[in-house]
Amino acid sequence: MRHRKKGTILDRKKAPREALLRNLAASVILHEKVKTTEAKAKAVRPLVEKAITTGKKPSLAARRNLMKFFYTEHPVKKILEVLGPRYASRPGGYTRIVKIGHRKNDGADMVQIELV
Numbered sequence: 001m002r003h004r005k006k007g008t009i010l011d012r013k014k015a016p017r018e019a020l021l022r023n024l025a026a027s028v029i030l031h032e033k034v035k036t037t038e039a040k041a042k043a044v045r046p047l048v049e050k051a052i053t054t055g056k057k058p059s060l061a062a063r064r065n066l067m068k069f070f071y072t073e074h075p076v077k078k079i080l081e082v083l084g085p086r087y088a089s090r091p092g093g094y095t096r097i098v099k100i101g102h103r104k105n106d107g108a109d110m111v112q113i114e115l116v
Helices: 014-031 038-055 060-069 074-086
Strands: 033-037 095-102 109-115
Touching (some): 014 033, 014 038, 014 074, 014 109, 033 038, 038 074, 038 109, 060 074
Antiparallel strands (some): 095 109
């Protein structure tokens, strides 16, 4: 039984997995669309959505909470200055996952995760 076993492991230990997801979330925010595997996109989607929801109220506390998660200032600045005002009236669902086929090398399902 897999009751209460939420989250994906992505075949990595805890620290490399967290680093991967933080960097992928920063890339999605900075570039607004990223091609990746389906499992990684599904794992990073809640992180991006929570970050944008935090940035909808531009306060010092929101900035500090975002800086705890991201490694650099660039995604935090974009969330607070661009994405927060853009999605101010939207109650959620800031990302879209579009399937784009299989990767040629190993056949992994590739998707494009993008901001709506």
